[in-house]
Amino acid sequence: MLSFIARRLATSLVQLLGLALVVFFAIRMLPADPVARLVGQNASPEAYASSKHALGLDRPVLVQLGDYLGVIPGAHGLLEGDLGRSWVSGDPVASDIGRTLPVTIELITISFVLAFFISVPLGMLCALRPGGIADRLTFSYSLFAGSQPEFWWGLLFIFVFFAVLGWAPPPLGRLDPMLSPPHAVTGFITVDSLLAGNMITLRDGVHHLMLPVLTKVFVLSGPIVKMVRQNMVRVLGSDYVLYAQASGLSPSRIATIALKNALVPALTLLGVLYGYILGGAVLIETVFSLGGIGQYAVRSVLAFDYPAIQAVVLVIAAISLFVYLALDVVHALLDPRLHA
Amino acid sequence: MSDSAQIETALLDLDLQAHTARPVTDLLFRLGGAIVLASLVLMLVGPWITPFDVGRPSDDIMVPPPDLADLPHLLGQVFTGAPHDPIHWFGTDGAGLDVFSRVLAAPRADVAIAVGANLFSLITGSLIGLLAGTARTWLGALVMRISDLVQSFPVFITGMILVTLAGRSNATIVVTLALLYTPIYVRLTRSEVLTQRNRGFIDAARVLGKSEAFIALRHVLPNALAPAMIQASVTIGFAILMTAGLSFVGAGVRPPTPEWGLMIAAGADGIVQGEWWPSVFPGIAISITVFGYAAFGNGLERRHAK
Numbered sequence: 001m002l003s004f005i006a007r008r009l010a011t012s013l014v015q016l017l018g019l020a021l022v023v024f025f026a027i028r029m030l031p032a033d034p035v036a037r038l039v040g041q042n043a044s045p046e047a048y049a050s051s052k053h054a055l056g057l058d059r060p061v062l063v064q065l066g067d068y069l070g071v072i073p074g075a076h077g078l079l080e081g082d083l084g085r086s087w088v089s090g091d092p093v094a095s096d097i098g099r100t101l102p103v104t105i106e107l108i109t110i111s112f113v114l115a116f117f118i119s120v121p122l123g124m125l126c127a128l129r130p131g132g133i134a135d136r137l138t139f140s141y142s143l144f145a146g147s148q149p150e151f152w153w154g155l156l157f158i159f160v161f162f163a164v165l166g167w168a169p170p171p172l173g174r175l176d177p178m179l180s181p182p183h184a185v186t187g188f189i190t191v192d193s194l195l196a197g198n199m200i201t202l203r204d205g206v207h208h209l210m211l212p213v214l215t216k217v218f219v220l221s222g223p224i225v226k227m228v229r230q231n232m233v234r235v236l237g238s239d240y241v242l243y244a245q246a247s248g249l250s251p252s253r254i255a256t257i258a259l260k261n262a263l264v265p266a267l268t269l270l271g272v273l274y275g276y277i278l279g280g281a282v283l284i285e286t287v288f289s290l291g292g293i294g295q296y297a298v299r300s301v302l303a304f305d306y307p308a309i310q311a312v313v314l315v316i317a318a319i320s321l322f323v324y325l326a327l328d329v330v331h332a333l334l335d336p337r338l339h340a
Numbered sequence: 341m342s343d344s345a346q347i348e349t350a351l352l353d354l355d356l357q358a359h360t361a362r363p364v365t366d367l368l369f370r371l372g373g374a375i376v377l378a379s380l381v382l383m384l385v386g387p388w389i390t391p392f393d394v395g396r397p398s399d400d401i402m403v404p405p406p407d408l409a410d411l412p413h414l415l416g417q418v419f420t421g422a423p424h425d426p427i428h429w430f431g432t433d434g435a436g437l438d439v440f441s442r443v444l445a446a447p448r449a450d451v452a453i454a455v456g457a458n459l460f461s462l463i464t465g466s467l468i469g470l471l472a473g474t475a476r477t478w479l480g481a482l483v484m485r486i487s488d489l490v491q492s493f494p495v496f497i498t499g500m501i502l503v504t505l506a507g508r509s510n511a512t513i514v515v516t517l518a519l520l521y522t523p524i525y526v527r528l529t530r531s532e533v534l535t536q537r538n539r540g541f542i543d544a545a546r547v548l549g550k551s552e553a554f555i556a557l558r559h560v561l562p563n564a565l566a567p568a569m570i571q572a573s574v575t576i577g578f579a580i581l582m583t584a585g586l587s588f589v590g591a592g593v594r595p596p597t598p599e600w601g602l603m604i605a606a607g608a609d610g611i612v613q614g615e616w617w618p619s620v621f622p623g624i625a626i627s628i629t630v631f632g633y634a635a636f637g638n639g640l641e642r643r644h645a646k
Contacts, residue, residue, distance in 0.1 A: 018489055023501075032505035140368065147577055147634035151588055152604055152623035159611045159620075170612065279494025283585050287608070294497075298589050301500045309501055316494045 005329055012321045016314065020078060023313050024065060027306055034304035038087060055087060068310070083314075084307035086300075093311040096296060101315065102187025103174060104281045104292035110190075110209065111216035112274060119221045123228025124259065130233055138225060146222030151283040154215040158287070161211060168211050169204075171288040176204050212288045220277065227269055231262035264334050271327035275320025369639025375632025376573070382447040383455070387598075390441035391426065394598045398436035402610070405431040405439075405617050431617040433606060439618055442598040443625050449599040451629070453510055454579035457517035458572050464518070465525025466561065466568050472526060473533030473564075474556045480530070487523035495520055499582060500591040508594050513586065517579050524575065525568050532564035539563075570640045577633030584626055600626050 035052045036043075043051075052058050056067065063072065068084065070077020077084075083093040126135040154171075161168040174189050175181055182192040182201050190209070193201040235241060235258045244254045282294035289295070293312060300308035387394065406414055406427060417424040430439035472483040502516040536542065537560060545555045584601030586592030593599040595606075600622040607618030 015489065015492055019492060022489065022493075027501065027505055030502070030505040031507060143368070143634055143638060144631055147581070147630040149581055149584055149601075149604075149623060149626045149630070151585060152619070152626065155604065155608055155611050155619055156623065159614070159616050163612055163614045163616075276495070280496050282496055282500070282589060286589050297497050297500065298591070301497075301504050301591060304505070313494065313497060313501070316497065317492055320494070321492065 001329075001332070004332060005325075008325050008328065012325055015321065016318055019317050020069075020310065020314050021065075023310050024068060025061075027309060028061060028064075032304055034087065034306060037304040078314075083311040086308050087305045088300075088303050088308075093308050096308065097293060097311060097315055098187070100291060100293040100296040103189075103290055104278065104285065104294060105319075106188040106190065107209065107212055107284070107290065107292065108216065108274070108277050108281055111213045111220060112270075112277070114213065115217045115220040115224055116270075118217065119224035120228055120259075120263075122221075123225045124232055124255065126225070126229045127232030127236055127262075128255075135229075138229070142222040142225040142229075144222070145218055146226070148219055148222075150215055150219045151287050153218060154211065154284055154287040157211045157215055169208050171211070173289050173291060174205060174208050175201065176208075179204055208288075212284050212290065215284055215287075216277070220273075223273065224270075227266050228262065231266055232258060235262045264331060267327045267331045267334075268324075271324040274323050275316075278319060279316050366639070368635045369642075372632045372635030372637075372639060375628060376636045379447055379451045379629050379632065380455075382444060383451040386447050387445040390438070390444050392428075392438035392441040394437065394441050394445045395596060396437075398432070398438075400428065400432050401436045402434060402615055402618075403428050403432040404615075405429060430621040433603070433618040434610065439603070439621050442603060443600070443621050445598040446600045446603070446622065446625065447629075449510065449593050449597055450580050450583050450601075450626075451576075453513050453517070453583045453593075454576045456514045457521060457579050458576050460514065460518035461521040461575075462525055462568055462572050465522040466529040466565060468522070469526040469529025469568075470533055470556055470561050470564070473530040473537065474552065474560065483526065484530070487526045490520070490523045493520075496582065496585065499586055500589065503586060504591045508592065510593060513583060513592060517582060521575055521579070524571060528567045528571055529561075529564050532567055533560055536560050536563050566644055570637055570644060573633055573637030573640060577630040577637070580626065580630050580633070 035048060035055065035057060038055075039047050039051045049058075056064060059067075066072035066077075067075045068077050070079045070082060076082040081094075083097070085091065086093055086096060089096075122138050126132075126138045129135060158168070158171050162170060169176065179201055181189060182196040182198055185192050185195055189205040190202060193199075193205055238261075241254060241258055244257060249257075280294075281292060282297060284290075285292040285294040286298060293316070296308070297312045299305075300312060392398075406429070414424070414427055416422075418427070428438050428440065430443060432438055433442075468483060472480040499516050499520060502519070503512050506512040506516070533556075542555060542559055545559055550558075583592055584599070584604070587599050587601030588605045590605070593602060595602050603622040604619045604626075607615070607620075607622075610616075611619050
């Protein structure tokens with residue numbers, strides 16, 4: 001088991017390094033001029049040159065790479081865990097990501113768990129009678145929900161629940177501007193306000209999460225329902241379920257056995273899905289101005305902020321790979337056949 | 341009938357239910373096909389059939405769409421040919437542009453980009469997949485590692501980066517999406533090629549003395565393409581979502597092109613004040629279109645499986 005984890009971890013690290021190199025060279029090969037973006041169109045040639053020098057872009061690309069990775073003397077780079085400084089604000093990129101990433105993780109984790117708990121019973125219901133009314137309805141729903149523009153649904157929910165009904169707060173961030181955020185321990189507003197015992201910020205934090213989570217759950221439940229249903233149908237048609245039925249086990253007992261066996265292979269798919277929505281949180285964060293890593297990515301890309309762009313891609317890919325790996329390990333623990 | 345035979349038929353029945361009785365009705369498949377067809381027609385003729393100029397601002401700023409109660413009366417006017425003022429069916433936006441006209445003209449951007457990107461990646465992806473499936477094992481393994489690497493990039497953010505840094509234009513969006521989607525087709529074609537390679541008619545061609553390249557292109561590829569074509573229907577839908585999303589955050593199509601994502605973004609501020617129409621109608625268009633491609637692809641898949 002340990003060697004399995006070590007091997008997978010090593011592959012992931014190599015993959016991440018490859019990814020970092022691809023991003024590094026790709027953004028330098030594209031015909032964009034970050035210096036012109038920073039100093040403006042009307043800057044003098046001297047200002048342009050000095051800015052180019054300050055950013056280190058006048059050096060050969062391989063020297064820039066060495067600096068980025070931290071392999072040339074005196075440089076603190078990626079291999080030491082240093083993500084560099086933003087070209088726009090001058091702040092360390094790592095601290096920007098430390099501030100924005102928890103917002104995104106909080107949003108998608110809550111949405112993911114809720115979507116899962118809604119989808120499992122629905123998927124089971126469909127699988128019990130394939131082709132029945134419930135199955136047809138749920139299938140149409142999952143096909144529909146899985147193919148929707150989530151940013152537009154977010155706006156629609158804002159219109160209905162904020163502009164018309166007044167139930168939701170304005171879509172302007174994670175907390176009411178009059179409230180001060182709780183002392184950051186985990187960076188998750190809900191958890192931190194709970195730790196600080198501050199019920200007012202907790203309530204407000206949850207209130208502000210209501211619509212973004214609703215949007216995400218609506219879109220996410222589509223593929224999850226479909227997945228649970230397919231696995232359940234397959235399991236219910238298997239020999240051991242037939243055997244269980246022949247042995248006279250109660251339907252609820254059989255359903256429990258079947259569910260366990262249906263969910264284990266779904267874990268890997270859930271891992272892929274988690275990584276996918278982590279990278280796709282950009283749109284929902286933009287709609288609700290949540291200030292997560294997705295919005296940070298938009299800002300960095302539009303400002304041609306290369307160190308920030310490199311870091312965002314790397315961090316998101318790293319988390320996706322890590323979640324994927326962790327679920328694979330859980331999968332292997334639950335299914336002894338995979339040890340071999 | 342003996343007990344074991346009964347169990348046998350029961351099992352077979354269950355198996356059939358699980359595999360063929362997919363709950364999507366033919367209705368959904370036909371509906372999807374109609375939507376796909378309509379989107380392709382609008383892609384071709386959309387900008388030519390708009391009732392208003394999609395680019396010239398007017399003084400009718402933020403006119404709401406006609407009241408539902410007035411609709412029968414207005415439709416009556418249109419169908420009887422009675423003289424009437426031009427009607428803004430979906431209202432107008434903040435620049436006084438007719439929302440209905442722009443929704444109709446937008447497939448020229450959204451659908452064309454999505455179809456173009458998928459044609460591009462379908463062709464390159466299936467050729468690479470064919471190579472990976474027929475070539476020496478190390479080459480195949482290398483191709484698969486590269487497509488693994490491409491697929492480990494966060495799709496949306498990578499799309500944003502490539503389009504913005506390469507210069508926002510419809511062509512760069514097509515190339516970017518094509519690049520991101522190619523691994524999907526490589527994977528599908530390769531696994532299909534691996535199963536086709538050992539079939540009888542391939543051996544027959546070999547016995548006839550045909551070259552490996554000829555066999556691959558003439559016999560293996562056409563038989564391995566079906567899953568990739570089915571996938572294309574679903575992926576075109578996702579490409580439309582992605583194009584609209586990229587434009588929505590300012591990293592896609594350039595304004596003032598009529599494009600659904602841009603229109604939603606332009607109307608987003610108004611929605612908080614209750615001016616819903618500039619954003620809602622283009623969103624409905626995306627919602628219906630992408631659902632159509634998904635339903636059509638799903639139906640195709642089911643038919644192919646039978």
